[in-house]
Amino acid sequence: MEASAPMDPLTERQSEILRLIRDLTEVSGFPPTRAEIARSMGFRSVNAAEQHLRALEKKGVLEILAGASRGLRVREPRPAGRLGRLMELPVIGRVAAGSPILAEAHVQARYQLDPNLFTPRADYLLRVRGMSMRDAGILDGDLLAVHRSHEARSGQVVVARLADEVTVKRFRRRGYAVQLLPENPDFEPIELDLRQDSLAIEGIGVGVIRSGKGL
């Protein structure tokens, strides 16, 4: 059995609720709370709203984010747009220790970019923290366009994970000896021996985007 799309029919009341959510979101800029839904619909119990939301979620037309206030998202059948060739890249912010880089929780935004802009193809944008790559023209707050890859060649800028920390450095390797080099004399190179240290390459840098007034 599949839980999914083909749109079980909504009851009269349910589509009324769905429409209400859309309308309230439109006018206020954010989705309503259960209490607000109940008030608008004339319910005397917030739980009436809650039950409707559950039903809408089960029918796949609504997303409920557990624990988040106003955590409702109406599943739109894709709002037109969607010009064919563009890629939509997630912007990854602070990466929590131990969690995969591309976890939804790290996504700060999504930008559409022209695929021809970077080669090889960029898979995501990582917001760089700190000045350790300053002399490579990668500054604090910049977005590093990253191509996912578990291998790197000497001289490439890599996104590496060391003991649960994600870092951007220039990669250099000779046999088992790996160096992760900052491009800023104020920082120390990281020296690793692959026979004893664990190193995971998450991707290689293929571009930089700096937006805004940091300029």
Next chain:
Amino acid sequence: MEASAPMDPLTERQSEILRLIRDLTEVSGFPPTRAEIARSMGFRSVNAAEQHLRALEKKGVLEILAGASRGLRVREPRPAGRLGRLMELPVIGRVAAGSPILAEAHVQARYQLDPNLFTPRADYLLRVRGMSMRDAGILDGDLLAVHRSHEARSGQVVVARLADEVTVKRFRRRGYAVQLLPENPDFEPIELDLRQDSLAIEGIGVGVIRSGKGL
């Protein structure tokens, strides 16, 4: 003094926050909480976010609905016309003496970019030549996203035209005295007196894109 509309300039941090609110709203479907803003920005105190929100409200670019969770509304200046989907930006290469920057002959390529990427809106991409802005993280071959404007404020990176030459420098002005400052000690500042020297501002830098190779 009145607090009102005409848009006091936002500080760098403030516009960063504003952009974050816009982006997170776009991604999740509802505005962030103070705690979420703090987390994304790296604050350890939710109050840091709160203070920024107050500042943004006072400057008239944000609405805060008291008591409502996620009660944030970014006041869109509704960019005349439609900020609709993608923009296609021309990449401008070497600019021939005496001809307008946007002349067709200078266009090397066109890239589609997400309008949300830069604020204010980028009008074209200029390929930077030379290392005179190295310490600002703008390297030879980088694309500078430029917002067309004939005025600039001190501290901004500008595209200026001096005696038929187009150059990228940091702008500083005190009365009639204008300095065009390189960000590289190997280059000399350019000092101008507006009473005798001609200076045309072609635009202000709002972003940088570096693709591939140098990395």
Next chain:
DNA sequence: CCCGATACTGGATATAATTCCACTGCTGAA
């Protein structure tokens, strides 16, 4: 020198909001 603006940390508190539980009543299908 003190002041206001900016940019934060850290802690406390009241309230906004989610979420669970126990019930009532209806309807249509097995």
Next chain:
DNA sequence: TTCAGCAGTGGAATTATATCCAGTATCGGG
């Protein structure tokens, strides 16, 4: 008849969130 889905009431526990208060530090102007 019994059961599942639908549509609600009412109350309460627990988080999530907004919001206040008291600090620290830096910066530029009067």
